[in-house]
Amino acid sequence: MRKFVLCIVLGFVSGVAAQTPASAGAPATPTVTSTAPLTLAQVLDLAHRANPTLLAAEQHLSAVKAQEITAGLRQNPSALVGSQMVTLGPGDPNGTEFYQFGVSRLFERGGKRQARLENARSTTALTSLQLGDQRRQLDLSVRQAFSRMLFAQEAVGISQANLEGYRRTVELMRVRLEAGSIDQTDFERVELQLAGFESDLDNSELALNQSSIGLQTLLGMRTPNASFAVTGSLDLPDVQLPLEELRQKALANRPDLKAAEQQVDVNATAHRLAVANGTSDPTLEGEYERAGGANTVGGSLNIPLRVFDRNQGEKQRTSYELESSRLALTAARNQVVADVDAAWAAYQAARLQSQRYRSKYLAEAAHVRDNLEFSYRNGNSTLLDYLSALADYRQVNLAALNANLQLALAVEQLSFATNTELVP
Numbered sequence: 001m002r003k004f005v006l007c008i009v010l011g012f013v014s015g016v017a018a019q020t021p022a023s024a025g026a027p028a029t030p031t032v033t034s035t036a037p038l039t040l041a042q043v044l045d046l047a048h049r050a051n052p053t054l055l056a057a058e059q060h061l062s063a064v065k066a067q068e069i070t071a072g073l074r075q076n077p078s079a080l081v082g083s084q085m086v087t088l089g090p091g092d093p094n095g096t097e098f099y100q101f102g103v104s105r106l107f108e109r110g111g112k113r114q115a116r117l118e119n120a121r122s123t124t125a126l127t128s129l130q131l132g133d134q135r136r137q138l139d140l141s142v143r144q145a146f147s148r149m150l151f152a153q154e155a156v157g158i159s160q161a162n163l164e165g166y167r168r169t170v171e172l173m174r175v176r177l178e179a180g181s182i183d184q185t186d187f188e189r190v191e192l193q194l195a196g197f198e199s200d201l202d203n204s205e206l207a208l209n210q211s212s213i214g215l216q217t218l219l220g221m222r223t224p225n226a227s228f229a230v231t232g233s234l235d236l237p238d239v240q241l242p243l244e245e246l247r248q249k250a251l252a253n254r255p256d257l258k259a260a261e262q263q264v265d266v267n268a269t270a271h272r273l274a275v276a277n278g279t280s281d282p283t284l285e286g287e288y289e290r291a292g293g294a295n296t297v298g299g300s301l302n303i304p305l306r307v308f309d310r311n312q313g314e315k316q317r318t319s320y321e322l323e324s325s326r327l328a329l330t331a332a333r334n335q336v337v338a339d340v341d342a343a344w345a346a347y348q349a350a351r352l353q354s355q356r357y358r359s360k361y362l363a364e365a366a367h368v369r370d371n372l373e374f375s376y377r378n379g380n381s382t383l384l385d386y387l388s389a390l391a392d393y394r395q396v397n398l399a400a401l402n403a404n405l406q407l408a409l410a411v412e413q414l415s416f417a418t419n420t421e422l423v424p
Helices: 002-024 040-050 052-072 112-179 184-192 194-218 243-253 255-276 312-377 383-418
Strands: 078-084 098-106 283-291 294-302
Touching (some): 040 052, 040 112, 112 184, 112 194, 112 312, 112 383, 184 194, 184 383, 243 255, 243 312, 243 383, 255 312, 312 383
Antiparallel strands (some): 078 098, 098 283, 283 294
């Protein structure tokens, strides 16, 4: 029987040892093996698999869950072995050899073990919900970084197109200068506008580089890849759900609110454990003694008298902690509704602004620029009018793109506040 038990133990230890390197090893750093742009779903999947902060939180959850094993353990028995006067001879008048063997065990009362298990399991559930909230916050950061990179990519494209188009205009003005249709001062005023277009391109390329580095850092990449790119659109459809339904979804789905609810349960189980720890635990002992040729057995029961220390302090502390968590839960519910309302107001403002640019101002700015460019080339408008229209077009174009970015960020914030995928 002993050999059988020993084989089981050795097999279990060997299995644990074989699994340890895989679980304890550091996660591999993700790499982008393809130059194809990544979608939002692909980027989120990479972040979930490789973000070091999220991976650390997952390991912490495993560590907390392991505490359930400790909480469920029973008290170990104690063995007593003793001997006296083993050096005396058989004819010694002081006595004969004395041997003693005993086993004792403490028995827990008051449901301590069950209370420990409940508290450990509640703590694991709380940590799991906190991990879910941490994943929700990571998703928001990734989504916002993704949108900013999309914005930067589009801004680079617009800046390049504007610069190339204006360079053609400068070349046409150079032809007019050489033909004597305009003087040198007017040509230089036209050429000076190139600085603004070149600056737009430089700034947009810098923003693209910085947004790419920020997004790749969230994906757990140690060294940013210069060829990293994303694909998607900032032109999002409207959110179809009404405000009241968004509030209900937030109250039902938010992991931080669920964590606040679970904290109440954790504190309730902690209070029950404190009450259980105030009971006395008896220790039962059995003993065998041999003195010379005489064999005797005996037993004892040791019961602590909890006259002064009945765990009053922990009982009171956990009671206050329980009431504190209930009040914190009320505050968390109020905060969830406030978050949704604030995100909804920001979304409505961003949506109206984006719609104005898309439905009216972009087309008007392009129309005014084209008309005044044609008119100026044919001598029917002044250079100042043309340059003013050109500056307005640049400003409106980039402002429209920024309005789309703010709308995307507002949708992401609203999705974050409700923990719901509002726009796929």
